[in-house]
Amino acid sequence: xxxxxxxxxxxxxxxxxxxxxxxxxxxxxxxxxxxxxxxxxxxxxxxxxxxxxxxxxxxxxxxxxxxxxxxxxxxxxxxxxxxxxxxxxxxxxxxxxxxxxxxxxxxxxxxxxxxxxxxxxxxxxxxxxxxxxxxxxxxxxxxxxxxxxxxxxxxxxxxxxxxxxxxxxxxxxxxxxxxxxxxxxxxxxxxxxxxxxxxxxxxxxxxxxxxxxxxxxxxxxxxxxxxxxxxxxxxxxxxxxxxxxxxxxxxxxxxxxxxxxxxxxxxxxxxxxxxxxxxxxxxxxxxxxxxxxxxxxxxxxxxxxxxxxxxxxxxxxxxxxxxxxxxxxxxxxxxxxxxxxxxxxxxxxxxxxxxxxxxxxxxxxxxxxxxxxxxxxxxxxxxxxxxxxxxxxxxxxxxxxxxxxxxxxxxxxxxxxxxxxxxxxxxxxxxxxxxxxxxx
Numbered sequence: 323x324x325x326x327x328x329x330x331x332x333x334x335x336x337x338x339x340x341x342x343x344x345x346x347x348x349x350x351x352x353x354x355x356x357x358x359x360x361x362x363x364x365x366x367x368x369x370x371x372x373x374x375x376x377x378x379x380x381x382x383x384x385x386x387x388x389x390x391x392x393x394x395x396x397x398x399x400x401x402x403x404x405x406x407x408x409x410x411x412x413x414x415x416x417x418x419x420x421x422x423x424x425x426x427x428x429x430x431x432x433x434x435x436x437x438x439x440x441x442x443x444x445x446x447x448x449x450x451x452x453x454x455x456x457x458x459x460x461x462x463x464x465x466x467x468x469x470x471x472x473x474x475x476x477x478x479x480x481x482x483x484x485x486x487x488x489x490x491x492x493x494x495x496x497x498x499x500x501x502x503x504x505x506x507x508x509x510x511x512x513x514x515x516x517x518x519x520x521x522x523x524x525x526x527x528x529x530x531x532x533x534x535x536x537x538x539x540x541x542x543x544x545x546x547x548x549x550x551x552x553x554x555x556x557x558x559x560x561x562x563x564x565x566x567x568x569x570x571x572x573x574x575x576x577x578x579x580x581x582x583x584x585x586x587x588x589x590x591x592x593x594x595x596x597x598x599x600x601x602x603x604x605x606x607x608x609x610x611x612x613x614x615x616x617x618x619x620x621x622x623x624x625x626x627x628x629x630x631x632x633x634x635x636x637x638x639x640x641x642x643x644x645x646x647x648x649x650x651x652x653x654x655x656x657x658x659x660x661x662x663x664x665x666x667x668x669x670x671x672x673x674x675x676x677x678x679x680x681x682x683x684x685x686x687x688x689x690x691x692x693x694x695x696x697x698x699x700x701x702x703x704x705x706x707x708x709x710x711x712x713x714x715x716x717x718x719x720x721x722x723x724x725x726x727x728x729x730x731x732x733x734x735x736x737x738x739x740x741x742x743x744x745x746x747x748x749x750x751x752x753x754x755x756x757x758x759x760x761x762x
Contacts, residue, residue, distance in 0.1 A: 330355040387480060387521060390428040393577060393586045394421070397561050398546055399569020402480065405519040406568065407512055409486075409541065411526045411534045412550035417559055417579055418525050420448070421550065422482045424583045425523070427453050431479040434472075438464040438488025452583040464498065466491040466507050470514055478520060483511070485525040487535060499527075504536040508543050541565060556672030558593075559584065560612065574613040591618035591724055594671040601698060604691030607730070608683030609703045609721040610675055616717065616724040618701065620670040621680065623687035625663045633662060639669025640684060641676070648685050648706060655710030655754050658692065679715040681706040682734070682757060695761050699731040701746075702757075710754040712736045722746060734760055 330342050333356055337348035345352050386401025395401050402408060412418045419439075426433045427449060435458055437445055442460045449458070459478070463469050466489045473481055483489065486507055487499035494506035508524070515522050524544065527535040534541060541547050547565040552558055561575040576587040587593060595607060595618060604623040609616050621640075628634065637645050645667055652658045665688060669675055682704035690697060703721060705713040714736045715721075722744045725733055730746055734757055737750040751757040 328357060328359055331358050332356075387429065387431070389425045391425060391575075391584070391586060393575030394425065394561065397548065397563050397573045397575045399566055399573075402521045402523075403545070403568045404479070404521055405515050406521050406546060407508075407515055407544040408521070408523045408546040408548065409526055409534070409544040410523060410548045410550065411528050413528060413532070416550050416552060417577075417584060418550055419484050420452070420579075421561075421577070421584050422484060422523055422525055423449060424452055426458055426480070426482050427455065429480060430457075432459075432476070433480050433482075434459045434461060434476065434478040435482045435484070436461045436463060436469055437484045438462075439484060451581065464488050464490050466510060467493075470510060473514065473520065474518065477518065480521045480523065482523045483525065485527060486540075487527050499535070501537045504540060508540055512543055551674070553672035558587070558590075558671050558673065560673070562613075570614075572613040574615065576612075576617075591616075591728060594619050594673065595728070601696060603694045603696050604687055606683045606687040606690060606697060607701045608680045609701060609724060610677045610680055611717050611720070614720075616720040617673075618724055618728060619673055619675065619680075621675075621683050621687050622666075622668040622670060623684070623691045624666040624668075625660070625688060625691045628662055628664045633660070634664040634666075636665075637667040639672065639674050640667050640680070644681070645684065647708075648681060649688070651706055651708065651710055651754065652685055652688060656689075656758060658689070660688070660692075663692065678705040678713075679703045682712055682736075682754075685754065686734070686757060686761060689758055689761065693761075697761065699729070700734065701725045701730045701732070702734045704734075704736040704751070704757075706754065712751050712753055712757060714738055718742060722748075 330339050332346040332348060332354045337346055339355065342355055346354050386403055388401045389395055398408065410418055410422065423435065426435050442462050445460050461469065461472060486504055489507040490498045490503060491506050494502045496502040511522055514520065529535050545567045549562045549564060551560045551562055557578050559577040559579055561577065563571050563573055565571060576590040577584040578587050606621050607618055608621055609618050635642060635645055649660050649665065653660055667684060680703065683702040685706060686702055703715060705715055707713055718738060718740060719742060722733065722742060726744055726746050732747045732749065734749045734751060737752050749760050751760060
């Protein structure tokens with residue numbers, strides 16, 4: 323049986339003393355020492371844990387930190403919550419450090435930028451490209467204890483850690499970037515953030531599969547997880563939220579990488595569409611939903627007689643397996659011979675389409691190229707079933723409003739019972755054959 327001993331714990335600062343005293347030697351408060359029993363074997367304290375009535379808790383409402391980048395603020399729910407941990411991931415060279423540095427330099431509060439990958443002079447070179455104002459404290463350090471000690475002394479409102487894989491602590495085993503080191507670093511940062519109400523933006527590396535490097539508990543511990551997506555050599559970037567304890571996970575932000583850094587794209591649909599290239603066969607405009615925003619994208623299809631026994635199928639920005647499925651539907655339900663045709667699909671702007679609402683647009687783009695039909699001022703969206711039926715897609719009203727704003731005159735979409743009113747001519751189709759008949 324374990325030995326039970328008695329100690330006294332201060333209810334104000336949790337300081338422990340072996341015998342009762344009238345005044346706590348740590349915080350100086352009187353009559354705050356309460357008797358508790360400690361199990362010598364397990365080291366557990368009984369009597370010191372108390373449940374709190376939820377209705378009695380007073381919530382201090384802290385103002386969110388506005389970064390000045392409207393797209394970023396919208397994705398995180400209106401600004402960064404004080405005391406929160408934001409994890410920012412993305413492929414190498416996608417612009418994570420540039421975006422974090424831009425946010426740091428835009429804020430007027432006391433901001434600290436901690437870099438374990440670059441020296442202070444290298445950060446200055448990058449900052450000079452972004453802005454002429456350099457009111458920012460920079461710390462080039464990889465020792466976690468030194469960084470957290472500096473943060474606790476300076477008490478900044480926001481700290482950027484670039485990156486978490488470079489932080490090293492003597493308290494954890496393994497090398498920098500290992501599971502033990504990353505877990506320990508985030509735990510210590512989280513403890514400091516919650517105690518001092520200091521916000522952290524933590525930049526994380528990703529694996530070759532596109533997932534955040536390190537243990538999965540890394541994503542569970544932080545409050546917000548953001549991914550910066552896009553083709554490395556394309557100009558557009560999409561900031562996507564996959565976890566947010568203080569807001570919705572349905573929002574996305576669109577940026578364009580320019581010489582001066584990340585520039586917000588207020589109307590991405592207009593930039594993704596090329597007016598001149600639309601007047602060619604095989605080019606179709608579709609509408610996809612990115613979060614709560616409707617985006618109009620141009621899909622290009624090219625068909626040509628194959629020189630080999632097996633036709634080639636190539637995609638950029640669209641799932642190749644989904645393309646094979648759509649080709650099979652076109653061959654079976656629309657009686658189109660595509661067995662001798664090489665088919666190429668490209669989504670303009672470097673955007674990747676995952677939504678099934680683009681099925682009908684891709685299928686009709688192939689038909690347009692095959693039959694040399696030019697579509698002008700027409701937008702197409704709808705999901706295709708295996709039997710050739712065109713299925714309903716959500717957010718029809720938002721898609722129509724975006725098309726109307728950009729001057730489209732005709733829309734081919736699934737049949738619906740919403741009785742939507744629009745200045746655009748709405749052509750409702752029930753199956754693939756009806757949609758092909760309305761191309762001309």
